[in-house]
Amino acid sequence: MRIFLVRHGESLGNIDDSAYRQFGDHNVPLTEWGHRQVLRAGQAIASYLKELPGAELRRLNVWYSPFLRTRQSKDTLLEVLPADLIEDVTEDYLLREQDFGLFTEIYDHAEQKRKFPDEFEKWARLRNNNGKFYARPPDGESRADVAQRVRLFLQTVMHDAENGKNNIIIVGHGVTNRAFEMNFLHHPVDWFERSDNPGNADVTLIEGRHSDDYRSILLHKSVDRAQGQNELCGAYGSEPDVVSNIEE
Numbered sequence: 001m002r003i004f005l006v007r008h009g010e011s012l013g014n015i016d017d018s019a020y021r022q023f024g025d026h027n028v029p030l031t032e033w034g035h036r037q038v039l040r041a042g043q044a045i046a047s048y049l050k051e052l053p054g055a056e057l058r059r060l061n062v063w064y065s066p067f068l069r070t071r072q073s074k075d076t077l078l079e080v081l082p083a084d085l086i087e088d089v090t091e092d093y094l095l096r097e098q099d100f101g102l103f104t105e106i107y108d109h110a111e112q113k114r115k116f117p118d119e120f121e122k123w124a125r126l127r128n129n130n131g132k133f134y135a136r137p138p139d140g141e142s143r144a145d146v147a148q149r150v151r152l153f154l155q156t157v158m159h160d161a162e163n164g165k166n167n168i169i170i171v172g173h174g175v176t177n178r179a180f181e182m183n184f185l186h187h188p189v190d191w192f193e194r195s196d197n198p199g200n201a202d203v204t205l206i207e208g209r210h211s212d213d214y215r216s217i218l219l220h221k222s223v224d225r226a227q228g229q230n231e232l233c234g235a236y237g238s239e240p241d242v243v244s245n246i247e248e
Helices: 018-023 032-051 068-080 109-115 117-130 143-162 174-184 189-194 240-247
Strands: 002-007 060-064 086-091 167-172 203-207 215-220
Touching: 002 032, 002 174, 032 068, 032 203, 032 215, 060 068, 060 143, 068 086, 068 167, 109 117, 143 174, 143 189, 167 174, 174 189, 174 203
Parallel strands: 002 167, 060 086, 060 167
Antiparallel strands: 002 203, 203 215
16 A cells, blocks of 8 residues: 655745735645646656556545645646546545634734734643643644544545555645654654654655555655745636635
């Protein structure tokens, strides 16, 4: 079984927090740079598949988060992956980004504290007393909550694997992809606390033959934007829902 975990490419929100207020978290598009990142990620997956022995080559089932940046990333991957290897392409809301509640459009801690001082202090105490994994932002989800819903999605993956659909690509977000890896490989909470989110358009490969020998490797490390590098910062694509939000 092979599972390719792909984080979405660079989005407008990754280079400017105000994009979350402008578009809404679910509707933030990729940048042109992010599109190119995902193209290279797809090429890396295609190259890996090309080197597999014919007996190990299986058709791929692609799962993706419903957020715009992950939908665009999924479409970009499909541009470069061999079409004859794609079996199903399916959206699943369980793969969506972590819900930060009141802090959804505010990722700067200083601004969170200024706008919601009481809620921020409570959240800070929870993080200090219970750990980041369990602390819920006000009206939002903890990382433990995300891990629980990703475990539900994992049940679907394992059910499909029993029916021969055991090579998949998951196009998700940093926290959700990390939660999937944690659940699938039975990592402890401490692993999640110590690990970092994958970079934009990074590809993590989980593979193995038996339940006790699955391992993950970083198959592809994307090229991040260098400090001061300002090209290809515009929004990629022009879907109607993005345009309507800009006009509003």
